[in-house]
Amino acid sequence: MRIPAAIQNYRRPHQPNGLSLAMLMAIVALTISQSAFNQNRYDWRTNIDQVIHETDSLSLQSQRTFYLNKILRKDEPLKETWYYTTHNNNIIVFEVRYRIDSLEYTETFYLHRGRLICMELYETDFMSYAEDEIRHGEVFFFDHDMLIQYVTVGNGLTDMSFRDPQYEPLRRFYKRYIELQKNILSLATN
Numbered sequence: 001m002r003i004p005a006a007i008q009n010y011r012r013p014h015q016p017n018g019l020s021l022a023m024l025m026a027i028v029a030l031t032i033s034q035s036a037f038n039q040n041r042y043d044w045r046t047n048i049d050q051v052i053h054e055t056d057s058l059s060l061q062s063q064r065t066f067y068l069n070k071i072l073r074k075d076e077p078l079k080e081t082w083y084y085t086t087h088n089n090n091i092i093v094f095e096v097r098y099r100i101d102s103l104e105y106t107e108t109f110y111l112h113r114g115r116l117i118c119m120e121l122y123e124t125d126f127m128s129y130a131e132d133e134i135r136h137g138e139v140f141f142f143d144h145d146m147l148i149q150y151v152t153v154g155n156g157l158t159d160m161s162f163r164d165p166q167y168e169p170l171r172r173f174y175k176r177y178i179e180l181q182k183n184i185l186s187l188a189t190n
Helices: 021-039 044-062 168-189
Strands: 064-071 077-087 090-100 103-112 115-125 134-143 146-154
Touching: 044 077, 044 090, 044 103, 044 115, 044 134, 064 168, 077 168, 090 168, 103 168, 115 168, 134 168
Parallel strands: none
Antiparallel strands: 064 077, 077 090, 090 103, 103 115, 115 134, 134 146
16 A cells, blocks of 8 residues: 555655654663662662671781680680781771581671671571571671661571560670670780
């Protein structure tokens, strides 16, 4: 079927079909700038992830270790292994590992400018066949001592679980942080 010339759109020979080239370039530029903006957006999680990544990189180079022997219950000995990393004379991460019966506990504290930003607590089977099996874990994200996000993994509540996730993790952190500072000072004077 042939379209009559009076109905057919008139087009000059040098004009392209559809959108003009300038319009297409503008749409492409807008799409690229929007996706770049979305990838570089700033939020609390991006900041914490970046600090943790940098901290872990520094820990691979300059982590220090010491041990504390404690009495648990019924004169049962408990040996804690402490790992810590400093940068510019500031503690940026520390970790405490200990074993009670057949369970191993790991507490990791990430600091940024002297403040807690992330706290991880894990309970795993000691020397289990499944190497990375976590029985229970909790991860807390903080901004200026305010809980922003709280994530749990594993099976149900354990002895490590907090009934008040806003304040009890901070209480544990400050208790551990003071203990770390005292031991770093005593190690330095010995």
